[in-house]
Amino acid sequence: MKLNLKNPIVFFDLETTGTNINSDRIVEICYLKVHPNGNEESKTLRINPEMPIPAESSAIHGIFDEDIADCPTFKEVAKNIAKDIEGSDLAGFNSNRFDIPLLAEEFLRAGVDIDLSKRKFVDVQVIFHKMEQRTLSAAYKFYCDKNLEDAHSAEADTRATYEVLMAQLDRYDELKNDIAFLSDYSSYNNNVDLAGRMIFDENGVEVFNFGKYKGVPVSEVLQKDAGYFGWMLNSDFTLNTKAELTKIKLRELTGK
Template structure:
């Protein structure tokens, strides 16, 4: 059993999307472990104050009808903050998503979270330490040898191509045979890669990223749409000129800005 000095709250969120600033919580589940080993589990659905996108419902199964009679975050915020007070936090990938999104929800109702003395344990960080996602680790796992010249550009380049060949004709090919819905954020294959590029892009009814940062995707209907923010899911070509100018003036990747121009000029359809 873990030795705890103060209660540990393990929590997970289901949300309207993946934007930690603009998306909202539709469900929060908390497992609270006390230093004496006692456990409490609480789960609450919330009305996000906006429609839940179909894409989000497809992930977590929560629809607008499911939360129609549920309270808003504002209505439960003070009680939730009191319940979390004096606790440390534990999540999986929460430092990048759950914690900042929950903090944003509290901030929107004028509450400060987390407190300065809160420790956050992210189990995904522990997992990555124990299972390194480096080129050297991949070479050992899939090519069966040590990458002895790691971080020399020529050796890294050669090893990367060896990995591509090994994965394309082995694990990836097998994976794609049984998994139609490959997330655009996990796989970005140019259509010119004949071994599996065409199958990934055209053989499955899923979203395809348009720019490297995945700010735009091609939806299953073949339409290029926004993949973030308040215009999530809306066709890029129908955007207000002011929104396009806002993107051009903000700190988005240059590749994203160039791709936006191509889409708006109908050079990419």
Template sequence: MKLNLKNPLCIFDLETTGTNITQDRIIEIAVVKMMPNGEILRKSNVLNPTIPIPAESTLFHGLTDEDVKDKPSFKDVAKDYAKFMEGADLAGFNVLKFDIPMLVEEFLRTGVDFDYARKKIIDAQKIFHMMEKRTLSAAYKFYLNKELQNSHTAEADTEATMEVLLAQVEKYEGQDVIDGANRKIGEIKNDVETLSKLTSSDLVDLAGRMIKNQKGEEIFNFGKHKNKGVTAVLKEEPAYYDWMMNGDFPLDTKRKLTEIKLRGFGGKLGR
């Protein structure tokens, strides 16, 4: 089938040195760009992360320090990928919790502008978990009745995610999405905006430290102030802002927190 697109849709996957957004680095990136006219474009690179690759990470994706020593760094290719993904919406498998936060952090680290806030985001894993509840390999087997070969290489996982996403829309189009309380929260449609709202509408920052409640209000999603309004906490405990800004939080989280504070305090960072 063909996905109905108004904008290009970049489906991507990353392999990394680990899972810490602020400390780990990308060592492989692959992007499949679906165009509204049906054309498919592809771009991929193995990268030198500029830090050692842990043995446990190598066991997962098979890449070693020797494999990447002569490869470009993310900084070398950042502008090319930003341009390739410019004007496109984003999709992937588990991208909301990991791949997009990691990618945005790398872009911010290199000083390359990548405004994900203007992009619609589809997380195929969320659709899968809402409708079937499993992993990429299981999703591939379930939807396509095929075994996923070369799992945990960025290219194989990206191609598999594209096939899974297309199969999901074909299988579930027109079906209601029901939450754990048996309430209808939406409907699967062949439409990027609808799929994006179902899978990513409650996020404030990509790491999920802040989310929106049912009223659309920004609340903290961790720690002692979990479920409390962000603006209210910053007004009642100004030092909490300083603690987060000086803490080991992703740059994107700090940027979103500052935007909320500026809005709540009339454009001033003062206390």
């Protein structure tokens, strides 16, 4: 089967120093760009995270401090990565909750302005969980009838994710070979920010998705609790979340 594409789609996977979107860093990125004509391009980069890699993370992906000591920092390659994925939709395994928000944070820290708001995100893990409830290795075995060798290497996981999506399209008649459909299907919420701290409700209104104001319109909270905006900006939220919150705040102040 060939993916029905209007835009290129980039399947990607990150290996990182940990699982905290706010503070952890990328140590390896692999992306596979699939063009509407079916042509494919792939690239794998090791990244110096400018911080020690915890032993528990190295035990998972097999990348140690000495492996990336002479590698470029993310800031040094950020513009090239942004250029490679420009105009492309994005796909991954657990990418909506982890890889995409963390990648966006790295771009923000590097000072690279990349607008992901018009991209479509396809999370193959969400499709898998809605259909079967398992892990990437199990998904690869289940859908492709192959064992996932070198699991937790970015390159192996990226290629497996692409193959699993193709097999899902073959298996499930209800899945449309359409990126807009797959993006909607693989999203749990319609997020305002990539971390999902704010979402759009059924009426298209931005509401908080956590804490004491969960379900309350963001604009309403900013009006009645003036200190909440400052608290969020000074707390451990992602840079992307703070930027989207600031946009709403400025819109409320200017009426635009």
